[in-house]
Amino acid sequence: MSHFGRAGPPDIRDTYSLLVLNITFRTTADDLFPLFDKYGKVVDVFIPRDRRTGDSRGFAFVRYKYADEAQKAVEKLDGRVVDGREIMVQFAKYGPDAERIHKGRIIEPVEKLKGRSRSRSPRPSSRYRDDYRDKDYKRRNRSRSRDRSDYERHRGRDRDRYRSRSRSRSPDSRRERRRGRYDDDKGRSRSPIRSASPPARGSVSPRRSLSPHKSPSRSRSPVARAEKERSPTPKSVSPRGRSDSRSPSPQRSDADE
């Protein structure tokens, strides 16, 4: 009764799962349990956490014993301010195994497969790996959101963020994200030439090649021109100065560019 989220699912045969979103990252199951338990019999409260850091993801799952109570909690607790944040309570659309559930209840229970003497599962451990990877990637995207959000926020662009919220999400975007990261990682560790060179050399190698290309060309061009044009102006305004100045000849490098 006090180990919520620490033990496996107690019983999902006759329980209605509610999804609580928009909760603070510091809210724990113990904090939600009394709140939800007040409106009905809560069988279990689970808050997904990151396996790397262990931080809450910002949402929790509350399982009710009866649908009527769950519905009541949804209507009553939905929109309630918890810890200074408005939480959103709604029926879970997907089950723990990514199954589709209706009204918080599983429509297609896995028991069907269990009841059958169909030997064991084809790959029981494969699920964890996929889940972990999938979650990790998703989390990365979400977490990264803050960077983009911050940047956009500074720019004052909320439109993009709003658009992202659209329920219409193309799977390509996810693939692109993954591809991009994958490519980046691969490109880095895949480069035998860059990787082969030690940090000292690798650091100097790219810099040298890049230096004479942009650094001098750009930094010298504007600076030299600005200084040259400004220098002669206050220095010598007399016609003689001009004559003299023209004598030494600025060479072709400055005349043209």
Add this chain to the structure above:
DNA sequence: GTTGAGCGTT
């Protein structure tokens, strides 16, 4: 120390 769309664990 931060974050904020979404769907879950021994």
